[in-house]
């Protein structure tokens with residue numbers, strides 16, 4: 001199964017998202033029905049219920065971009081994994097570099113979120129990735145290893161179900177820059193090894209994200225063990241997004 005994940009970030013307000021999905025409904029449903037393909041849309045929280053209703057009875061999956069680290073309680077403004085599950089959300093992004101940078105998300109918080117999600121049967125997609133500076137100073141593996149270990153250590157035996165790891169080099173997000181496949185493969189090997197160390201390798205799936213577009217997707221797809229694409233910018237442009245899913 002190969003995942004095509006559309007991370008709309010905060011770029012698709014409610015009316016636009018509804019229009020996008022209505023306009024492309026038939027195509028989205030058709031693409032999601034293809035063997036071996038999982039199509040997941042990640043809108044803002046406010047759209048999730050409406051989109052789950054719209055795609056009910058189809059294979060189009062709706063995910064969330066984040067969730068609270070807490071269970072129910074006095075946490076004004078947060079959105080629980082319990083509610084996400086109740087409205088039909090099946091996947092959730094965690095630890096995206098934009099959240100790490102703008103909301104100071106730490107590994108401890110990220111690990112809590114993964115546990116909340118997995119206890120609700122929502123599959124987390126944990127994002128990891130190094131900065132350009134790390135890449136240039138050849139410390140990519142070290143940085144990603146730290147990001148992973150500090151989260152996986154906390155999960156230990158408490159992770160139910162699967163966990164996807166999306167490798168997203170920060171310098172690749174929204175820039176048009178994509179590292180060589182050999183670099184991505186090296187990071188994937190590292191992820192597999194860290195997963196093994198914590199006894200989680202059977203549960204882990206590998207994804208790549210960062211400037212995927214219709215010109216590079218075919219080449220990136222050659223990467224050994226790759227199980228999905230996490231797409232930002234390109235997912236807002238249905239024609240090109242469709243081309244990638246059709247590859």
Ligand code: PGA
Pocket residue numbers: 007168172173174175209210211212230231232233234
């Ligand atoms: P991009 O974003 O495809 O626009 O580079 C990817 C992401 O942030 O998940």
